[in-house]
Amino acid sequence: MEQRHLGRTGLRVSRIGLGTLTWGHDTGEEAAAEQVKTFWEAGGTLVDTADVYAGGEAEYLLGRLVGGLVPRRDLVIATKAGSVPDPDRRFDGSRGHLLAALDASLDRLGTDYVDLWQVHAFDPATPLEETLQALDLAVSSGRARYAGLAGFCGWQLAKAATWQLAAPGVRTRIASTQMEYSLLQRGVEREVLPAALDLGIGLLPSSPLGRGVLTGKYRDGTPADSRGASEALAALVDPYLDEAAGRIVDAVVTAAQGLAVTPVQVALAWIRDRPGVVAPIVGARTSAQLAAALSVEALSLPEEICRALDDVSAPVHRYPDQNWSTL
Secondary structure, X not given: OOEEEOOOOOOEXXXXXXXXXXXXXXEXXXXXXXXXXXXXXXXXXXXXXXXXXXXXXXXXXXXXXXXOOEOHHHXXXXXXXXXXXXXXXXXXXXXHHHHHHHHHHXXXXXXXXXXXXXXXXXXXXXXXXXXXHHHHHHHHOOOEEEEEEEOOXXXXXXXXXXHHHOOEOOEOOEEEEEEEOXXXXXXXXXXXXXXXXXXXXXXXXXXXXXXXXXXXXXXXXXXXXXXXXXXXXXXXXXXXOOHHHHHHHHHHHHHHHHHOOOHHHHHHHHHHXXXXXXXXXXXXXXXXXXHHHHHHHHOOOOHHHHHHHHHHHOOOOOOOOOOHHHX
């Protein structure tokens, strides 16, 4: 699998990443092991997790597999901290919480360091410079090699990255930002992506298959074994089952038929090759599903197909995002 630099850093990662959101919940240890093996054998390196996935169980599972199944040096392990299971305070970006969470993550992962440590969300109750200092301390202590953010909107990302760049050699550069991005959700193109491109930050799209909808499996109803049929996850899928989304899915299916490939490959190839994107994070229930997604490596979409998909999924950008200088 082709490797790409993560933002304006020396870290190189596979251009498809493996997500672990369902590990420890819907995905057990045996299935997780099969996924890691399939991913590694395909040349994948970037594995993304978080301290809150299944209450830490996802990190624990990954830690059990690293070393025995796959050499630690062959993986780029990324995890996150900052989300908390507290209905009154969903995010905690305080220095104390973040550093304690990192130590707990390292313990569950069974490693001395993570390759990429990400703040999971912006915390309005904590001064941003305090949150960012936790990243500096993690990198300077060797517990993290690189630092990233997740869930930061455009101005938050730009402010954080600029603060870090203001003291080169003292503060660690923001290498990446992780946000939802797909043919069904192109909101990051308004402000997040322009900021990332300008500041040399690599984008790691989550839910690149539109929460599974871009596979086309919901066109004729909701499969019994899908997220849409799950009581816990149906609310995540519902927003992408409207008429506008249906037109986009139809276009993806039509393109796939014309190219003799699958809708999964078309949707992933489109997002993988967007400007600023480093590696879409793909989650799967089975190793077979993962292998089907990884088969996108050999596919590059023709320019006319990209234009057609761009047009059918184009988000509405009005003031002040539109380029008014041409009017």
